[in-house]
Amino acid sequence: xxSVTQMEGPVTLSEEAFLTINCTYTATGxxxxxxxxxxxxxxxxxxxxxxxxxxxxxxxxxxxxxxxxTTSFHLxxxxxxxxxxxxxxxxxxxxxxxxxxxxxxxxRLQVQP
Amino acid sequence: xxxxxxxPKYLFRKEGQNVTLSxxxxxxHDAMYxxxxxxxxxxxxIYYSQIVNDFQKGDIAEGYSVSREKKESFPLTVTSAQKNxxxxxxxASSMQVNANTGELFFGEGSRLTVL
Numbered sequence: 001x002x003s004v005t006q007m008e009g010p011v012t013l014s015e016e017a018f019l020t021i022n023c024t025y026t027a028t029g030x031x032x033x034x035x036x037x038x039x040x041x042x043x044x045x046x047x048x049x050x051x052x053x054x055x056x057x058x059x060x061x062x063x064x065x066x067x068x069x070t071t072s073f074h075l076x077x078x079x080x081x082x083x084x085x086x087x088x089x090x091x092x093x094x095x096x097x098x099x100x101x102x103x104x105x106x107x108r109l110q111v112q113p
Numbered sequence: 114x115x116x117x118x119x120x121p122k123y124l125f126r127k128e129g130q131n132v133t134l135s136x137x138x139x140x141x142h143d144a145m146y147x148x149x150x151x152x153x154x155x156x157x158x159i160y161y162s163q164i165v166n167d168f169q170k171g172d173i174a175e176g177y178s179v180s181r182e183k184k185e186s187f188p189l190t191v192t193s194a195q196k197n198x199x200x201x202x203x204x205a206s207s208m209q210v211n212a213n214t215g216e217l218f219f220g221e222g223s224r225l226t227v228l
Binding site for chain 1: 117119144146148153154155156158161163169171203205207215216217218219220221222
């Protein structure tokens with residue numbers, strides 16, 4: 001079946017540091033890939049997505065590239081801010097059948113001033 | 114504003130009681146979903162519905178029930194049979210299948226605590 005594996009957190013960085021959160025997946029077919037962000041006490045918001053191999057999703061300075069050969073979708077940001085502190089979820093879509101999202105376990109990011 | 118509204122935001126329940134969580138969307142989405150979130154475990158799918166009057170079990174449906182009588186509404190009942198109901202519950206919706214790249218839109222969540 002489908003699965004998503006994320007690096008465990010928390011990840012603690014100083015402001016303006018470079019961020020990488022690793023995400024790898026197992027899936028049948030060619031799913032779409034997503035990064036969602038969750039701020040404390042809130043629901044999930046879509047951060048970025050990529051729908052096919054070699055696509056790069058980007059938003060608010062965050063980027064991730066859909067790598068079919070390594071089955072990865074790592075999240076990166078060149079310079080993090082305190083306001084980026086949140087939990088980040090990698091997810092893949094099931095484009096047949098349930099059409100639900102399969103999520104990783106989430107990675108908490110803490111950015112210190 | 115278009116979106117998904119979940120209520121209540123916080124709910125306390127005694128053991129042995131059923132409780133119903135509300136989820137309403139005005140996005141005109143066909144599909145709706147319920148996920149459960151526990152610390153360190155990500156989100157797990159409870160139930161989903163791709164069309165009115167039809168719904169299917171997800172990965173952890175035991176102890177839960179749903180209905181989909183209207184396109185806009187997908188309430189979740191946590192029954193007394195659910196052994197560990199304390200969790201954060203998230204409702205989501207998505208566009209119809211043919212136009213769907215897989216993106217889900219989420220509500221703000223409901224936190225259920227069993228005392």
